Amino acid sequence: MKILIVLTSHDTLGDTGKKTGFWLEELAAPYYAFIDAGAELILASPAGGQPPLDPKSNEPDAQTKTTKRFEADEVAMQALTNTQKLSAVSIDDFDAVFYPGGHGPLWDLAEDQNSISLIERTLQANKPVALVCHAPGVLRDVKDAEGRSIVEGKSVTGFSNSEEDGVALTDIVPFLVEDMLKEKAGQYSKAEDWQVYVQEDGLLITGQNPASSAATAEALLKLLK
Numbered sequence: 001m002k003i004l005i006v007l008t009s010h011d012t013l014g015d016t017g018k019k020t021g022f023w024l025e026e027l028a029a030p031y032y033a034f035i036d037a038g039a040e041l042i043l044a045s046p047a048g049g050q051p052p053l054d055p056k057s058n059e060p061d062a063q064t065k066t067t068k069r070f071e072a073d074e075v076a077m078q079a080l081t082n083t084q085k086l087s088a089v090s091i092d093d094f095d096a097v098f099y100p101g102g103h104g105p106l107w108d109l110a111e112d113q114n115s116i117s118l119i120e121r122t123l124q125a126n127k128p129v130a131l132v133c134h135a136p137g138v139l140r141d142v143k144d145a146e147g148r149s150i151v152e153g154k155s156v157t158g159f160s161n162s163e164e165d166g167v168a169l170t171d172i173v174p175f176l177v178e179d180m181l182k183e184k185a186g187q188y189s190k191a192e193d194w195q196v197y198v199q200e201d202g203l204l205i206t207g208q209n210p211a212s213s214a215a216t217a218e219a220l221l222k223l224l225k
Contacts, residue, residue: 033218
């Protein structure tokens with residue numbers, strides 16, 4: 001079982017002068033769900049190399065046992081430092097793809113042609129794709145074989161408008177994940193803010209927020225088994 005994890009390379013939070021990137025818990029929790037299940041993992045990002053970490057995701061109130069485990073794990077940190085270039089990976093080499101969130105993906109992966117093509121090819125190859133929190137935003141321009149939005153008519157979730165309001169970034173992000181999924185005719189649903197919530201529709205798995213990271217990964221593993 002080989003899983004590709006795709007991370008953002010974008011590190012700037014709009015025009016705020018603040019930094020963003022991937023959210024640590026959304027990488028760490030799935031990473032160990034997969035590793036502990038015996039999976040082989042490859043990490044990739046548009047630019048390759050070290051992807052930017054959202055500094056807020058490593059503040060004391062955001063740290064978990066899993067994030068601490070990750071940061072103390074030399075193998076994990078080495079993999080993170082040396083992500084492969086997304087343009088160099090092929091879905092033929094993997095059984096599934098997982099996208100952690102953080103705000104970064106809304107700027108780069110949502111528009112990245114390699115990412116869009118990767119998701120399209122993965123689903124066409126009858127392999128699952130899982131995305132958590134802001135990462136469902138990268139589905140914006142992904143289409144099915146008939147040219148329709150990949151989320152059209154599908155049960156999906158992702159970071160909610162009320163959660164975005166809660167972190168005071170509604171007017172900063174390039175688009176709101178909830179609004180986009182609805183505009184693309186996705187059957188969007190959500191739980192209360194910050195609660196665990198996952199939607200699965202065929203080969204597409206989406207999780208609402210950081211708390212949903214492990215559950216989204218477990219849903220992907222269940223599908224693979």
